[in-house]
Amino acid sequence: MKSNLDIFLKQYQKTRYDVAKITGISEAALSKANRRDPETYTVKLIMALSQTVAISSGATLNQLLQIRDDPHRLMQATTYAEIKQLVHQKEGRFLICGDFSSFLKGVRNASLDDEVNDWFQVGTNGTGTIEMWVITRILTLLTPGENRQLENLKQDIATAYQVHIVDQTTAELSLRILNE
Secondary structure, eight states: OOOHHHHHHHTTTOOHHHHHHHHOOOHHHHHHHHTSOGGGOOHHHHHHHHHHHTSOHHHHHHHHHHHHHOTTOOEEEOSHHHHHHHHHTTOSEEEEESSOHHHHHHHHHHSOOHHHHHHHHHHTTTOHHHHHHHHHHHHHTTSOHHHHHHHHHHHHHHHHEEEEEEETTEEEEEEGGGGO
């Protein structure tokens, strides 16, 4: 399920933290709502969102439903922190926007071609991905501080996502499991 709530808030330069701060709704409740269909949102939640972005509750619900129904409206990550959050929450599809070309080259270099990966899995009786993940994690322990986090993020993306370069500054990531 895509992050309808986060997409809605981002278009107003707001976050779930902002909603929690302004309205008193817990971030945990907002996190759960983010994964649900907007039709299941409570009136209290819709009112809180409309209060946060300063539009009517009807317009809020309409926009949330439009986001849900439009397959091309995806969450856009523009910082490493946002990329890390989306990968951590296993977002099905999202865009990386900005100058991340060297980072994405690192992701591409960290992943095996799909055909090579299939043969690798056959040769290792299906345990190869797990073994490679563990070995790479151990090797990244030797990498200093912030670089270690970036290397782990690259590995997580390479393992779980397919990367499609859209243009010079945009890439679309989609969970491999959704593309099988």
